[in-house]
Amino acid sequence: MSGFSDIKTALDEREQRGLYRRRRTVASAQGRELVVNGKQLLNFCSNDYLGLANDERVRAAFKQGIDDWGAGSGAAHLVSGHTSAHHELEAALADFTGRPCALLFTSGYAANLGTIDALVGNGDHVLEDRLNHASLLDGGLISGARFQRYRHRDTEDLAGKLEQLKPADKRVLVVSDGTFSMDGTTCDITATAEVTRKHGAWFMVDEAHSLGVTGDRGRGLVDPQQHGTDSVQILIGTLGKAFGTQGGFAAGSEELIETLIQQARTYIYSTALPAAVAVATLASLKIVAEEGWRRERLAELTGRFRKGARELGLELPDSSTPIQPVILGDERHALQMSAALEELGLMITPIRPPTVPAGTSRLRITFTAAHTDDDLQKLLIGLATVSGI
Numbered sequence: 001m002s003g004f005s006d007i008k009t010a011l012d013e014r015e016q017r018g019l020y021r022r023r024r025t026v027a028s029a030q031g032r033e034l035v036v037n038g039k040q041l042l043n044f045c046s047n048d049y050l051g052l053a054n055d056e057r058v059r060a061a062f063k064q065g066i067d068d069w070g071a072g073s074g075a076a077h078l079v080s081g082h083t084s085a086h087h088e089l090e091a092a093l094a095d096f097t098g099r100p101c102a103l104l105f106t107s108g109y110a111a112n113l114g115t116i117d118a119l120v121g122n123g124d125h126v127l128e129d130r131l132n133h134a135s136l137l138d139g140g141l142i143s144g145a146r147f148q149r150y151r152h153r154d155t156e157d158l159a160g161k162l163e164q165l166k167p168a169d170k171r172v173l174v175v176s177d178g179t180f181s182m183d184g185t186t187c188d189i190t191a192t193a194e195v196t197r198k199h200g201a202w203f204m205v206d207e208a209h210s211l212g213v214t215g216d217r218g219r220g221l222v223d224p225q226q227h228g229t230d231s232v233q234i235l236i237g238t239l240g241k242a243f244g245t246q247g248g249f250a251a252g253s254e255e256l257i258e259t260l261i262q263q264a265r266t267y268i269y270s271t272a273l274p275a276a277v278a279v280a281t282l283a284s285l286k287i288v289a290e291e292g293w294r295r296e297r298l299a300e301l302t303g304r305f306r307k308g309a310r311e312l313g314l315e316l317p318d319s320s321t322p323i324q325p326v327i328l329g330d331e332r333h334a335l336q337m338s339a340a341l342e343e344l345g346l347m348i349t350p351i352r353p354p355t356v357p358a359g360t361s362r363l364r365i366t367f368t369a370a371h372t373d374d375d376l377q378k379l380l381i382g383l384a385t386v387s388g389i
């Protein structure tokens, strides 16, 4: 008998509890429609908010990038993998977020893990919103710092916890999603920054679901005019969502970025993104900033969906973002609803624990600027049809 002898039983048990995860194999390019199991489905679960993952201009830039730089970057950034294409994208991201410097990581997950782990350790403190993305929670846990969660968007609870750390001679890091990935709710940046500053802590905001989607020219929730690096010291962005490519970045002061270059293990010990990804992202960054109609379209779809869903009697959380979860509670119920919607040609993957807290399984509906009025209508009709299940 080995310690792994229960591996099959554990899988069976997971299946029985409605928690088993299965991948859907997609047979078409990313877009508002996907081919799955030979069937065309309307895609209401991607994070390609602006419809740029398969944009002609981004694709053309990607191809050109491959011709200029090859397929792979060959090494980590600190070895020989850091090209002028990466460097140019970092400067553009710094400019876009209104920060002095930015640093590219291979994913948002790597950016979060590496950044938190580089900045705090034994004896320090990390306080996180309890609904933060797994990569932020994992970063806090891996860092070795004392890790606490505060209630969702509750600055009083946060303030109370910060109060108890006094006198704080150690580093204290407060971490929050900007837009919460599974709920669509948003962090009150001003209030949280204020509480954090009062206690001499640093504030890290993960803008994965806000960059490109909200704010002036798509700059997200952290407006650089109002919140410079003295109030939000660390800004995190991901490139695989609204930007439609791949990767993540941290932005902030020169000292912050230099510290991450010295100490972020996910940065140091990992091959740089292909330079062509940086070239493609430069093209999408330009579109993100210039084509405001994409954000307007998203807001319009979101507003109309909420109105239609309310008419159906569906309860929606307080979200004005393109993330519109329909919370069902039970895992198996979420699975059944998702399967029934798929029968009607709608792809909405169920989100279950541990991605969301127990008892809050949901259908996480997301919109992209590419969705048509007709798509929205089909979604509402579909939801009406399955709502009795």
Ligand SMILES: *Cc1c(COP(=O)(O)O)cnc(C)c1O
Pocket (backbone or CB within 6 Å): 106, 107, 108, 109, 110, 112, 133, 135, 177, 181, 206, 208, 209, 238, 239, 240, 246, 247, 248
């Ligand atoms: C998706 C996501 C990440 C991870 O980004 P990847 O580039 O997909 O690794 C980090 N934070 C939040 C809030 C996310 O939603």
